[in-house]
Amino acid sequence: MMCAVPLGQLFQTKSLDELIAETREAGHQLRRALGPLNLIALGIGAIIGAGIFATIGTAAAGDVQRPGAGPALMLSFVLTAFVCALTAFCYAEFAAMVPVSGSAYTYAYATLGELVAWIIGWDLILEYAIGNVGVAISWANYFHTWLETMGIHFPRWLAIDYGTAMARMPEVVEQAPHVAGVPIVLNVLAFGIVMVITAVLVWGIRESARFNFAMVAVKLVVLGFFLTVSLHHVQSANWHPFVPNGFGGVAAGAAIVFFAYIGFDAISTTAEETRNPQRNMPIGIMGSLVVCTVVYIAVAAVFTGMISYGDLKTTLATEQAEPLTLAMKHVGMSSWMVGIVAFGSVVAHTAVLLVFQLGQPRIFFAMARDGLLPQVFARVHPRFRTPHVATIVTGLFVGVTASFTSLDAMVDLTNIGTLFAFILVCIGITVLRVKDPGRPRPFRVPLGPYLIPTLGVVSCLGLIYYLPPSSWMRFFGWLIVGAVIYFSYGFRHSRLAAPAAAPAPPPQPAS
Numbered sequence: 001m002m003c004a005v006p007l008g009q010l011f012q013t014k015s016l017d018e019l020i021a022e023t024r025e026a027g028h029q030l031r032r033a034l035g036p037l038n039l040i041a042l043g044i045g046a047i048i049g050a051g052i053f054a055t056i057g058t059a060a061a062g063d064v065q066r067p068g069a070g071p072a073l074m075l076s077f078v079l080t081a082f083v084c085a086l087t088a089f090c091y092a093e094f095a096a097m098v099p100v101s102g103s104a105y106t107y108a109y110a111t112l113g114e115l116v117a118w119i120i121g122w123d124l125i126l127e128y129a130i131g132n133v134g135v136a137i138s139w140a141n142y143f144h145t146w147l148e149t150m151g152i153h154f155p156r157w158l159a160i161d162y163g164t165a166m167a168r169m170p171e172v173v174e175q176a177p178h179v180a181g182v183p184i185v186l187n188v189l190a191f192g193i194v195m196v197i198t199a200v201l202v203w204g205i206r207e208s209a210r211f212n213f214a215m216v217a218v219k220l221v222v223l224g225f226f227l228t229v230s231l232h233h234v235q236s237a238n239w240h241p242f243v244p245n246g247f248g249g250v251a252a253g254a255a256i257v258f259f260a261y262i263g264f265d266a267i268s269t270t271a272e273e274t275r276n277p278q279r280n281m282p283i284g285i286m287g288s289l290v291v292c293t294v295v296y297i298a299v300a301a302v303f304t305g306m307i308s309y310g311d312l313k314t315t316l317a318t319e320q321a322e323p324l325t326l327a328m329k330h331v332g333m334s335s336w337m338v339g340i341v342a343f344g345s346v347v348a349h350t351a352v353l354l355v356f357q358l359g360q361p362r363i364f365f366a367m368a369r370d371g372l373l374p375q376v377f378a379r380v381h382p383r384f385r386t387p388h389v390a391t392i393v394t395g396l397f398v399g400v401t402a403s404f405t406s407l408d409a410m411v412d413l414t415n416i417g418t419l420f421a422f423i424l425v426c427i428g429i430t431v432l433r434v435k436d437p438g439r440p441r442p443f444r445v446p447l448g449p450y451l452i453p454t455l456g457v458v459s460c461l462g463l464i465y466y467l468p469p470s471s472w473m474r475f476f477g478w479l480i481v482g483a484v485i486y487f488s489y490g491f492r493h494s495r496l497a498a499p500a501a502a503p504a505p506p507p508q509p510a511s
Contacts, residue, residue: 010114053349056073062313071241076257080257093282227298415467
């Protein structure tokens with residue numbers, strides 16, 4: 001009998017009214033400063049980044065584990081956009097109905113219970129924090145290359161991790177200073193950019209949105225520049241054969257370019273900081289997805305028209321991380337043109353870092369407010385009204401990890417973690433339509449509670465099928481670590497465990 005109540009807590013849900021009421025607690029209130037254009041810009045800032053500047057080469061050419069899409073890369077983007085749109089409809093309904101920080105974590109708490117909420121909250125760390133480690137490392141690589149094009153020679157041993165240098169770059173190890181015979185190699189550039197982004201995010205949500213808006217404008221201009229100067233180099237002959245590896249190549253390409261779409265859901269983490277979220281959240285989520293899809297298809301069409309599928313397969317073996325500049329060099333463009341696109345990639349990576357670093361602390365903030373993490377993560381800065389402790393801790397974690405970790409070790413987890421979160425959001429829409437059909441829904445998933453959510457689940461599972469098996473192994477290992485933390489801390493401190501004795505808001509320092 002004594003175990004019955006605690007075990008029941010695992011699947012106990014929070015009412016939507018209770019979730020919304022908690023946002024009004026003293027000391028836990030965030031500043032509402034974002035409008036629809038801010039949200040669309042945040043979505044574009046998160047979506048257009050490393051994916052379009054780095055993954056399209058591998059998606060088009062393939063690798064040893066999967067076939068390439070070839071010129072049908074355009075169809076891969078359409079397929080991935082369709083999968084994301086199904087989930088985006090579900091996110092939009094939740095975000096309008098539950099304008100609370102926490103994104104899919106909060107939605108799961110309201111529909112599927114505390115244990116599932118914890119799993120998805122822990123899972124979202126893969127998308128935001130772990131994913132951002134990879135983005136920071138990639139940013140450092142592009143920034144170092146850009147410095148080289150301007151004649152600035154930054155020490156390579158301060159722009160790469162120890163493991164990669166030891167395994168692949170003996171000349172870097174030789175150039176690095178040694179202490180007691182051990183080479184000092186660490187990625188200072190990756191750490192530095194994360195610290196700058198963290199400072200901006202602590203400063204305020206309005207200032208962060210303005211900074212992001214400027215970066216979004218720059219990278220859209222740069223992509224427009226790429227399309228303009230590259231268009232007359234497109235040869236229709238390069239689009240034949242259009243589908244060299246059949247649907248398998250298109251689907252494998254879609255699974256890879258899914259990286260290019262990760263981020264639209266980050267908009268939902270800012271629900272508590274949005275003016276009129278019932279109206280503006282759906283606009284932000286769907287609007288950013290539409291804009292990015294149009295841009296992606298245009299870039300894919302020009303890219304595959306500039307360089308043939310055969311040349312891609314042979315050339316990308318050494319330069320697949322920078323496919324757009326590769327295509328420009330392939331057709332003999334001037335170095336200054338290549339430099340502009342490289343600079344755009346740096347800006348794009350910076351915008352992704354900003355939005356993901358904005359999202360992760362708000363997940364921690366929501367989990368701490370529920371008692372599943374220590375209350376210090378729920379502290380709000382008395383002046384800037386931002387979750388400053390969670391932001392600083394996240395920044396230190398991402399920055400330090402990026403200083404010592406390789407890119408390959410980080411990216412494998414991101415896709416599967418995000419797709420798993422998408423699946424639970426789609427299921428949650430159907431569950432809540434059945435459990436609470438009378439609740440006002442400013443935005444509704446069209447065509448009823450079953451068709452689009454079910455298609456969303458099936459399509460996400462389809463993309464997961466095309467991911468490498470190693471992703472599954474790492475993902476399950478991550479979930480096991482999360483389960484240990486939940487049962488050792490979160491389960492015992494949850495506000496659902498003792499609602500009558502819910503922890504008081506943490507003391508706020510005097511302003």
